[in-house]
Amino acid sequence: MSDERLLCVSEEPEVAVALVRLARSLTGPGTGRVVAVVLPGSAPDAAERLAAAGADEVRPVDGPALTDPHVVADLLAEIVAAVSPSVLLVGSTKRGREAAGHLAGVLDLPATTGVTGLRLDADGIRVDREALSGNAVAVERIVRRPAIVAMMPGFSAPPAAPSPSPGRVRQPPRATAPLTERTELRPKAGGQLEIEKADRIVTIGRGLRKKEDLPIVEALARALGAEVGCTRPLAAEAGWLTDDHWIGLTGHRVHPALYVAVGVSGAVQHLVGMRSSRVVVAINKDPNAPIFAQADYRITGDLYQIVPALTKALGG
Amino acid sequence: MGEKLRIWTAVKHGLDVNLTRADRTTGLVRVESAPRKTSDFDKNAVEEAVRVRERLGGVVTAISVGGPAAREALREAIAIGADEAILVTGDRWAEWDTRAVARLLAAATRKLGGFDLFLLGEGSTDHFAGLVGPRLAGELRCAGIAYARRLTAAAEGVVVEKDLEKEVEVVRAAYPVVVSVGQEINTPRIPTFMANLKASKKEVRVLGPPDLDVPAEALAPVVVVERVAVPEIPRKQQTIAGTTPDEIAARLRDALRGEGVLP
Ligand SMILES: Cc1cc2nc3c(=O)[nH]c(=O)nc-3n(C[C@H](O)[C@H](O)[C@H](O)COP(=O)(O)OP(=O)(O)OC[C@H]3O[C@@H](n4cnc5c(N)ncnc54)[C@H](O)[C@@H]3O)c2cc1C
Numbered sequence: 258m259s260d261e262r263l264l265c266v267s268e269e270p271e272v273a274v275a276l277v278r279l280a281r282s283l284t285g286p287g288t289g290r291v292v293a294v295v296l297p298g299s300a301p302d303a304a305e306r307l308a309a310a311g312a313d314e315v316r317p318v319d320g321p322a323l324t325d326p327h328v329v330a331d332l333l334a335e336i337v338a339a340v341s342p343s344v345l346l347v348g349s350t351k352r353g354r355e356a357a358g359h360l361a362g363v364l365d366l367p368a369t370t371g372v373t374g375l376r377l378d379a380d381g382i383r384v385d386r387e388a389l390s391g392n393a394v395a396v397e398r399i400v401r402r403p404a405i406v407a408m409m410p411g412f413s414a415p416p417a418a419p420s421p422s423p424g425r426v427r428q429p430p431r432a433t434a435p436l437t438e439r440t441e442l443r444p445k446a447g448g449q450l451e452i453e454k455a456d457r458i459v460t461i462g463r464g465l466r467k468k469e470d471l472p473i474v475e476a477l478a479r480a481l482g483a484e485v486g487c488t489r490p491l492a493a494e495a496g497w498l499t500d501d502h503w504i505g506l507t508g509h510r511v512h513p514a515l516y517v518a519v520g521v522s523g524a525v526q527h528l529v530g531m532r533s534s535r536v537v538v539a540i541n542k543d544p545n546a547p548i549f550a551q552a553d554y555r556i557t558g559d560l561y562q563i564v565p566a567l568t569k570a571l572g573g
Numbered sequence: 574m575g576e577k578l579r580i581w582t583a584v585k586h587g588l589d590v591n592l593t594r595a596d597r598t599t600g601l602v603r604v605e606s607a608p609r610k611t612s613d614f615d616k617n618a619v620e621e622a623v624r625v626r627e628r629l630g631g632v633v634t635a636i637s638v639g640g641p642a643a644r645e646a647l648r649e650a651i652a653i654g655a656d657e658a659i660l661v662t663g664d665r666w667a668e669w670d671t672r673a674v675a676r677l678l679a680a681a682t683r684k685l686g687g688f689d690l691f692l693l694g695e696g697s698t699d700h701f702a703g704l705v706g707p708r709l710a711g712e713l714r715c716a717g718i719a720y721a722r723r724l725t726a727a728a729e730g731v732v733v734e735k736d737l738e739k740e741v742e743v744v745r746a747a748y749p750v751v752v753s754v755g756q757e758i759n760t761p762r763i764p765t766f767m768a769n770l771k772a773s774k775k776e777v778r779v780l781g782p783p784d785l786d787v788p789a790e791a792l793a794p795v796v797v798v799e800r801v802a803v804p805e806i807p808r809k810q811q812t813i814a815g816t817t818p819d820e821i822a823a824r825l826r827d828a829l830r831g832e833g834v835l836p
Contacts (some may be wrong), residue, residue: 285685319610324718324742324744326711327714330711352702354703355719356707358705360705361707362710365712366704367672367795368796369796370702371701371702388700390590390698391701393591393595393802394801395798396798396801398796398797399666399796399797400795400796400797437714437746439742439743442741443743444739448740479836482836515829515832515835535834536829536834538825538829551808553809553811553832554828555810556813558818562818565818566821567825569822570593570826
């Protein structure tokens with residue numbers, strides 16, 4: 258427990274709530290101070306939800322939604338000056354990392370991203386973060402406060418602990434001129450699937466010879482009540498599946514109860530996305546494929562024979 | 574921009590994540606002795622820089638902050654098509670964190686006359702923090718655009734398609750601008766034998782923090798890596814075999830039923 262001030266902000270409502278819960282558990286109930294920024298364009302109940310999660314103070318910012326990192330950094334710099342937190346917690350989303358970096362440059366603050374664990378020690382702030390493309394976990398010590406810590410979305414947040422009398426401070430918008438201009442915002446193709454929430458996933462890799470063969474894998478997924486995932490080449494290079502199916506370092510991190518990797522070699526950048534699956538099945542024709550070292554059940558064989566047989570065995 | 578477009582590109586000589594191994598008993602990775610290579614996305618940045626020059630003219634300056642071996646990353650950048658190479662190095666380079674790197678990059682651009690377009694990878698293959706590009710823009714108080722998947726450069730500025738988790742954002746900025754790129758922006762060319770040969774003869778300009786007016790204190794690490802370990806996740810590693818695909822499938826189904834993971 259510590260008597261520190263922690264500032265939380267994220268453009269993702271769920272992440273923002275998780276950050277506040279984490280901050281509250283770090284200070285302990287009744288000690289320190291947890292302040293949460295409500296970004297412009299948030300849902301009407303955002304401030305309430307942050308207070309219920311444990312914020313002592315919410316700071317709603319008026320005005321239109323902010324996208325330019327320079328404008329976001331300028332606003333956050335002002336709030337940091339007003340609140341003087343020891344840690345600014347943000348989400349390690351793309352926008353979160355970008356804003357964190359920009360602000361860190363403006364204020365010359367220490368910053369780290371992709372964090373899964375955070376401790377406020379007397380000799381510094383300690384974080385666990387992914388390292389070596391997710392191959393490893395690094396422990397980093399931040400030697401100076403304030404610091405910016407970007408938490409990996411989906412990190413395990415402690416339960417909510419509402420503050421007895423949360424305060425509300427209106428944060429006026431700033432008149433900073435943006436340095437970039439948004440001309441368009443469009444949803445990505447696909448984009449509806451939330452594979453990070455799936456309970457069962459069948460992932461297909463380059464072992465699939467052509468797009469027309471996808472139904473073989475989709476049939477297995479149906480029989481298992483699973484979503485279809487894929488490796489980077491299938492989404493980014495071949496375009497056979499949209500980005501929302503992409504699992505790995507540059508795709509999605511998933512943690513299903515069952516993960517079936519079909520024709521996937523098991524590159525480190527892929528493994529980082531699926532490592533926290535509970536039961537892993539690998540089907541690969543190469544007995545030396547690295548994925549086998551990460552599997553509970555290993556089948557060496559041709560996916561074109563095994564997958565249809567498995568679908569049938571499951572009654573599909 | 575002035576007469577000629579000034580394009581900078583940063584390359585990191587980072588750890589080769591496919592070749593780093595953990596000690597069997599401790600699970601710790603010995604980072605100091607691990608093999609290194611040019612960070613993947615930085616090659617995309619160099620390629621994009623060269624493409625912009627091919628269309629609009631200008632000069633491509635490749636810069637690396639690191640140890641003596643980082644010359645290899647600069648050699649690769651020259652082989653792809655960069656015109657000049659700068660190595661920023663010093664006795665304590667191994668402890669420079671993302672803050673120190675961004676400060677040195679910023680100082681180098683200030684010292685050497687500025688830039689119009691600064692391209693770099695959106696994350697390094699080893700650290701993957703995604704901070705150096707945005708930090709550099711923040712440090713210089715200039716426009717920054719991260720996660721670029723497509724870039725169109727013109728005489729006055731750039732239009733970038735930015736790849737967010739669920740959206741594509743199209744963003745416009747005037748020079749100077751720092752753009753961090755992902756792997757999807759292009760496929761870096763494989764340098765020809767001649768290009769490689771010429772690149773290995775190219776002179777690299779070596780600068781230290783004092784040459785860039787950066788005092789040593791300004792580079793003292795604020796984020797220190799204490800340990801890097803490979804987490805051991807126990808897996809059953811059970812082989813399911815049989816004489817026919819149907820037999821194998823039935824065995825797997827039974828195993829999964831036993832695990833309680835079937836619907
Ligand atoms: C910075 C960076 C980030 C990256 N991010 C990601 C990421 O987020 N996600 C990701 O997935 N990758 C990522 N990658 C790419 C990664 O390194 C690998 O290239 C990729 O994961 C390989 O995909 P794959 O397993 O489908 O293909 P391959 O490596 O080509 O493997 C295909 C496998 O299929 C097997 N196979 C072939 N035919 C059959 C058959 N008939 N039956 C059964 N098995 C068969 C082969 O034995 C082989 O093991 C990234 C790379 C870099 C450098």
